[in-house]
Every structure is written in C-alpha cells, then in structure tokens.
Amino acid sequence: MxxxxxxxxxxxxxxxxxxxxxxxxxxxxxxxxxxxxxxxxxxxxxxxxxxxxxxxxxxxxxxxxxxxxxxxxxxxxxxxxxxxxxxxxxxxxxxxxxxxxxxxxxxxxxxxxxxxxxxxxxEAEADELKKLCKQRRQTPHELIQTYILDANNFSRFKKNASNEKVYRLVSELLIKIPVIPIKFKTQGQIKSVPDFLQEIQKCNDNEVGKLDRIIQTLFDSERNLEQPELIDEILEDWGFACMEDENE
The missing domain is CATH 3.40.1350 (Trna Endonuclease; Chain: A, domain 1)
Known part of the structure; x- marks a missing residue:
C-alpha cells in the first residue's frame, strides 16, 4: 500500500x-x-x-x-x-x-x-486497486480522478459498501491525503483543489468527513446545477471561497 x-x-x-x-x-x-x-x-x-x-x-x-x-x-x-x-x-x-x-x-x-x-x-482492497490500475493502464492518481466521479461506482457503493471495496479505498485515500486533486472541467479550463491549497499553503483542517457531502453534490441530479455553480459548491464544501468571491 x-x-x-x-x-x-x-x-x-x-x-x-x-x-x-x-x-x-x-x-x-x-x-x-x-x-x-x-x-x-x-x-x-x-x-x-x-x-x-x-x-x-x-x-x-x-x-x-x-x-x-x-x-x-x-x-x-x-x-x-x-x-x-x-x-x-x-x-x-x-x-x-x-x-x-x-x-x-x-x-x-x-x-x-x-x-x-x-x-x-x-490486503484484498490494496490488491484489487493495483489490479484495476493495471487493467485500466492508469496510475493510482489517475484512477482516483476517474473512479470517484463515476456515478455507477458511487451508486453501487451507496447501496452496499461491501460490494464496492475499491470505492471505499479510493474515498479513504481522498480524505486521508487531502492534497489529491479532484478535477472538474468548466468553460474549457481545469479547476482543481490543489490550486487553492497551494495559494493558502496549507490543508484545510476540516476536510475529514466532508466527502459524503461533496459526492452528494456531484450526483444530486434533482438540483441540476450548472457547471460553474457545481464547482463553487464543491469548493465551498472543502472550505474555500467561491470562484466569484475569489476573483473580486
């Protein structure tokens, strides 16, 4: 591991x-x-x-x-x-x-x-993650990016966490190593959490426990958020100012 x-x-x-x-x-x-x-x-x-x-x-x-x-x-x-x-x-x-x-x-x-x-x-979770990286020809960093934002993976995890062990492991990595970026595409540009982390030069102390709220924001289809609004809300969940406030 x-x-x-x-x-x-x-x-x-x-x-x-x-x-x-x-x-x-x-x-x-x-x-x-x-x-x-x-x-x-x-x-x-x-x-x-x-x-x-x-x-x-x-x-x-x-x-x-x-x-x-x-x-x-x-x-x-x-x-x-x-x-x-x-x-x-x-x-x-x-x-x-x-x-x-x-x-x-x-x-x-x-x-x-x-x-x-x-x-x-x-050990079984770690082996499964390594196997998946090999199958997809992705680094662990790349796999986290794609796996955590996959709605099907999230749905299986919410129904029965024991059936989606890789999602649990990836989620844990994201929470416990809070510099891993989650990249969202908006207006042709890539916005990522580390850009904001580097600006303040430290990790936010309240990141642990926020992943469920972030994931719910990502997959709550009833709210039908536009991309810029989605980015702002996720960054707010992480404890950062919204993009408009940051640019003022």
Whole structure:
C-alpha cells in the first residue's frame, strides 16, 4: 500500500526525502517523510503499522510524541513545518478490531503536534486497486480522478459498501491525503483543489468527513446545477471561497 501512497504523493508534487524506522515499545515502525517540491514547509509523514500493533499500544500520546521528537531532530526539519505537517497512519487490517474505529477518532481529534489521519485498508482492497490500475493502464492518481466521479461506482457503493471495496479505498485515500486533486472541467479550463491549497499553503483542517457531502453534490441530479455553480459548491464544501468571491 505504501507504494500506492508514494505514487499518489509523487504525482501531487511531493518527494520522499526520508525513509527510516523508529522503535517504540520494542517494535519497529517504518516511516516515510514526504516534502512538497514547491512549498518546502508542506510535509506528510506516513507511518506504516499493523492494526494489531496500533490497538495494543499502551499510550498513543507517547507514540505521537516519539514521532514528533524524531521529526524535529531530523535534518530536513524547519520551524515553518510545524503548522503544515500531516501524520498519516497507514494501517493494514489484520484483526478487524472494533477498537480501531474508536482509536481513529481519538487520534484524529487530538490537536497537538500534527494534523493526523488514520488510513486503514485490507490486503484484498490494496490488491484489487493495483489490479484495476493495471487493467485500466492508469496510475493510482489517475484512477482516483476517474473512479470517484463515476456515478455507477458511487451508486453501487451507496447501496452496499461491501460490494464496492475499491470505492471505499479510493474515498479513504481522498480524505486521508487531502492534497489529491479532484478535477472538474468548466468553460474549457481545469479547476482543481490543489490550486487553492497551494495559494493558502496549507490543508484545510476540516476536510475529514466532508466527502459524503461533496459526492452528494456531484450526483444530486434533482438540483441540476450548472457547471460553474457545481464547482463553487464543491469548493465551498472543502472550505474555500467561491470562484466569484475569489476573483473580486
């Protein structure tokens, strides 16, 4: 799964500047640190772990402090990174524990050190995504673009999420790595979320949990929104000013 995340972040303008391991409670955890090529203070720290390891930790707070101390002692650290660094827990499901959902909320709601996201996946989901990329001859970044906006995929997912595992995985990637662009064509031009993210030089803190509202906006046919109105509403859901306000 880490290779999929790497591919996505590379396509979003990030480079993998650190690959290492840290030890906590006698276990080793792989860490990759990605830095934006254009805005050096924007950083993603991706931590790989098994679900069984994460739920058995004696102190999540101490674990985060350990990661923060390691990051601040690294050669790439700059003070400007403090407010622009996101920690992504890449969690491979191996026990399907009910504790994981509770732990996700606890981790992501913690306001200290980093913006934090918990991305969980099964090996079967990751394999299916890789298979689909190969069949369609698309990179993961390209697949996310097309798959998330496909009305048929969305409809199957809403009817029974277990029958559309790739959609769940793609949705999770979109939420937990909130620099992935969703491109909409309007008046011959491409408008994308990262254009706005780069202008403000940081991710919006309230992106998690907004995907359902965005998807509903995209596929609510009864409202019959025109393209420019659709773009404005989606950007508003993400927390950005509408296009007209931005141009004033």
């Amino acid at each position: 880490i290779n999929i995340i790497k591919s996505v972040l590379f396509d979003c303008g990030y480079e993998d500047v650190v690959q290492t391991e840290i030890e906590f409670e006698k276990l080793e955890y792989k860490i990759d640190i990605f830095k934006n090529e254009y805005i050096g203070s924007q950083v993603f720290i991706v931590l790989q772990t098994l679900e069984s390891q994460l739920v058995s930790l004696s102190s999540i707070k101490d674990f985060i402090i350990e990661i923060a101390n390691f990051f601040r002692e690294s050669d790439i650290y700059l003070p400007d990174m403090d407010k622009n660094t996101s920690l992504v827990y890449c969690v491979k499901n191996d026990i399907n524990s009910e504790k994981l959902d509770v732990l996700k909320v606890k981790i992501e709601d913690d306001p200290f050190y980093f913006k934090k996201y918990v991305f969980s996946y099964s």
